[in-house]
Amino acid sequence: MPSGTPQPRFVLVRPQMGENIGAAARAMLNFGLDQMHLVAPRDGWPNPSAVAMASGAGRVLDDAQVSETVVGAVEDCSFVFATTARQRGLTKPIYTPERAMEVARERIAKGEKVGVLFGPERAGLENDDIAVANAIISVPVNPEFASLNLAQCVLLTAYEWRRQTVDTVAETVELAGHDWATAIEMEKLAEHYEQRLDEAGFFYPHTKSDGMKVTLRNLWSRLPLTRADVQMLHGVMRQMVRWKERGD
């Protein structure tokens, strides 16, 4: 059974190689999608080479629906996207993958069903397929070298769906295992270095020593240090002093 998580239905239209169907299943599941629909797969269904390639994503294939026609695959969808690199003179709104998945999210949130059509390897979708769609998804590839394969096109679209539905923004400036040093801990670190460096004769000549001290304090205060960092930096200075005092 599919996860039941509300999501767009990814429809592979007349896919040829089983390996590519399996790779598409993996690409989908990487971003939490598990509702695959196949239209007239060339080599029939089920397809052992698809299963072999899907490995951990085999359940996406187990749950895949199969139709003979594109219309049959999206008959209950209120909005259908067609992914295509080339323009074929059809008058359709063209969306970036990001904007398309934003629209999909909004519609699915209202209980609508949304389908995304992916064409067969090489040939891509035909005009008859695209005619079924409400809008086109066009990946902004390099016009001088556009060679996305089926699974890659599925991957990018699934990735944009994930971006729409998972709050990734909060992660962006987060630190792994962050336990920030407090102001007083930073102050003690600055004092420790300043005192020892003073003894070591670092702040020389005296006419410049105040400026050097300010510069060093500015450096510490500018750095995003955790408590662990501060402890290590204390340890560094303590060890240098021990070394000096050992006099070896």
Add this chain to the structure above:
Amino acid sequence: MPSGTPQPRFVLVRPQMGENIGAAARAMLNFGLDQMHLVAPRDGWPNPSAVAMASGAGRVLDDAQVSETVVGAVEDCSFVFATTARQRGLTKPIYTPERAMEVARERIAKGEKVGVLFGPERAGLENDDIAVANAIISVPVNPEFASLNLAQCVLLTAYEWRRQTVDTVAETVELAGHDWATAIEMEKLAEHYEQRLDEAGFFYPHTKSDGMKVTLRNLWSRLPLTRADVQMLHGVMRQMVRWKERGD
């Protein structure tokens, strides 16, 4: 010759299969990137199976630079990202691919060089590799099924670069141009401290010394240090050593 278009340098670290290197080249060129750097490719270089897979993107391979070490591949970069799925307890800022390429765009627009590290198949980047990086790129994959391959990780990152540079993006506030230390300068700072602290007996006990060294290197690489900061930190260590040697 590479296009010369300002862009991040994509660094494949110890890639194994030539096919994956070729697929990565295609993924890059799809989004207009043609500056690939290889670190110690397992099967040597050039690699016929990479060329076979790259097909139309062969010129990306022809222009690829090869280094023996990660530092060698990014020594002139002022900011380095490491792509990794797993957290290894290293304290680093974590960026989404989108945010990371936004940062890359801002820095590259100021004339800085930016590198992105991609780990070998299966194993991924090691802590020593990640320690060289200023920040981590983490793709928001399904935690229950994360199986992006090398070329797919390259594809998504390249796609986000394209979105940053092709789509019209909101202007970001320009920060006063800092003279950031480069990776080679950071490496020399890390080496200076590591060597002196080793002499001073800081890395003790020996069973823990490797971990302590990685932690310290990770600290340096994480800090937003300017060249002036680096010079001051060299001066701090030099002075502590002079003090010791004076033995007063």
